[in-house]
Amino acid sequence: MQHPPPDDELIRRFLAGDTDAFTRLVERHRQRVYNLCLRLLGDADDAADAAQDTFVSVFTKLDRFRGDAAFTTWMHRIAVNACYDVTRRRRRQPMLRLAGDGDAPVEETGSPVPDPADELAGTRDVVAALRAIPEEFRTAVVLADLQDLSYEEAAKVLDVPIGTVKSRVHRGRVALARAMGLESREHDRAAGASQEQA
Amino acid sequence: MTHPDDLLAAYEDGGALPDGERAALERHLATCARCREEVALAQGARRALAGVPDVEAPATIGQTAIARAGGRSRAPTWYRWVGVAAGVAAAIVALALLLPNVGSKGAAQRAEPAAAAAEATATGPPTTVSAATGIEHQGTNYDAMSVAELARSYGGRAYAVSLSAGGQDQTPAPQDSAFSSASTCLGQAAAGGQGVLIRLVDARFQGTPAFLGVYLTSPGAGQPANAVRVLVVRKDDCSQVLSSAWAKL
Numbered sequence: 001m002q003h004p005p006p007d008d009e010l011i012r013r014f015l016a017g018d019t020d021a022f023t024r025l026v027e028r029h030r031q032r033v034y035n036l037c038l039r040l041l042g043d044a045d046d047a048a049d050a051a052q053d054t055f056v057s058v059f060t061k062l063d064r065f066r067g068d069a070a071f072t073t074w075m076h077r078i079a080v081n082a083c084y085d086v087t088r089r090r091r092r093q094p095m096l097r098l099a100g101d102g103d104a105p106v107e108e109t110g111s112p113v114p115d116p117a118d119e120l121a122g123t124r125d126v127v128a129a130l131r132a133i134p135e136e137f138r139t140a141v142v143l144a145d146l147q148d149l150s151y152e153e154a155a156k157v158l159d160v161p162i163g164t165v166k167s168r169v170h171r172g173r174v175a176l177a178r179a180m181g182l183e184s185r186e187h188d189r190a191a192g193a194s195q196e197q198a
Numbered sequence: 199m200t201h202p203d204d205l206l207a208a209y210e211d212g213g214a215l216p217d218g219e220r221a222a223l224e225r226h227l228a229t230c231a232r233c234r235e236e237v238a239l240a241q242g243a244r245r246a247l248a249g250v251p252d253v254e255a256p257a258t259i260g261q262t263a264i265a266r267a268g269g270r271s272r273a274p275t276w277y278r279w280v281g282v283a284a285g286v287a288a289a290i291v292a293l294a295l296l297l298p299n300v301g302s303k304g305a306a307q308r309a310e311p312a313a314a315a316a317e318a319t320a321t322g323p324p325t326t327v328s329a330a331t332g333i334e335h336q337g338t339n340y341d342a343m344s345v346a347e348l349a350r351s352y353g354g355r356a357y358a359v360s361l362s363a364g365g366q367d368q369t370p371a372p373q374d375s376a377f378s379s380a381s382t383c384l385g386q387a388a389a390g391g392q393g394v395l396i397r398l399v400d401a402r403f404q405g406t407p408a409f410l411g412v413y414l415t416s417p418g419a420g421q422p423a424n425a426v427r428v429l430v431v432r433k434d435d436c437s438q439v440l441s442s443a444w445a446k447l
Binding site: 014019022023026027030031033034035038039044045048049051052053055056058059060089125126127141144145146151163164166167169170171173174176177178180182183 | 203204205206207208210236239240241242243244246247248249250252253254255256257258259260262263264266267268341342343404437439440441442
């Protein structure tokens with residue numbers, strides 16, 4: 001059975017003039033990029049915009065892709081930046097958001113569109129809680145725990161030292177658990193040894 | 199007391215830590231209630247995240263880039279635009295010739311599903327539209343939903359593109375420089391891959407001044423239009439595609 005061509009091969013074919021290779025590259029990564037954007041932005045329309053922008057950027061920059069990092073790492077970096085751009089655009093247009101919403105996603109409690117991820121209450125909790133934690137923590141957690149990037153890959157995507165990524169992932173998980181209300185459940189378990197102050 | 203946050207993430211993963219680091223971390227955890235509690239919380243968050251399923255991505259994502267990739271050329275800019283203009287002119291002629299025959303025996307012999315679908319919906323005479331020659335100015339503030347709605351409003355019909363007074367030439371009348379610059383603006387974003395421009399709207403998209411181009415597209419030269427595409431670009435930066443949507447005819 002023939003294996004599908006790796007990303008590098010598709011990129012090489014595209015740069016040699018095979019536009020179908022680019023289509024295959026997009027189709028291969030569409031799901032991954034969209035879900036990354038959906039979890040970073042928490043809104044299906046914004047995620048679609050950011051994912052669309054991501055692939056346009058990939059297209060315009062692909063001839064400058066040097067292959068120093070894996071294509072997926074490079075693409076994640078573009079996608080994360082596209083999400084930041086969408087967030088910035090939304091902050092400049094607060095009147096388009098719901099009244100009282102402002103630029104504080106912390107206030108938002110649910111996905112604005114029906115989302116298969118919402119079928120389970122626990123899933124809804126974690127998806128909503130993701131929107132309530134600081135952006136840099138959310139990005140690190142999404143890359144490591146939802147996109148399954150290694151810490152090394154996440155560090156390259158974010159252009160920060162690997163220790164910084166690990167710290168953000170830990171702090172992000174803790175913040176997420178607290179936003180989900182897990183703290184009260186864990187509190188009893190930890191109470192016996194809680195004399196020490198951090 | 200300092201807390202080894204950078205080691206805790208890997209510990210929570212249950213992954214391998216170098217022996218020295220693991221021993222030092224476990225000594226710290228034995229005496230630090232704060233870190234023990236955080237590890238328990240973080241592991242709870244990890245379990246919750248593991249249950250988050252992927253959401254199906256809309257198939258339209260990436261289509262703007264694919265259209266641009268399909269329209270790209272390594273030829274010099276002036277040469278590429280000559281090619282684009284020739285392609286558009288050829289498409290107009292082909293559409294004008296073929297669309298009135300949709301639903302006839304000859305058309306019915308085509309085996310392609312897309313063509314069959316078009317025939318199934320195109321029971322009446324095709325709607326005649328002209329290639330855009332001017333700008334519609336609207337006060338509308340579009341968003342992704344209303345752009346998609348605009349695309350869908352063209353669905354379920356067959357179209358014939360009539361040749362305008364200018365014949366096959368897609369170049370607007372010289373006196374309409376605003377249309378000329380706007381259609382060029384959209385054309386740069388579309389890179390020639392969108393089809394025949396039948397409407398050009400000056401409006402806003404989520405508050406940003408934008409041009410909306412409505413295009414009829416066909417799967418190939420000589421084939422009837424099977425889709426309508428709406429492309430939205432920033433007025434002040436034509437390279438920035440704000441949104442796009444398409445609908446089958």
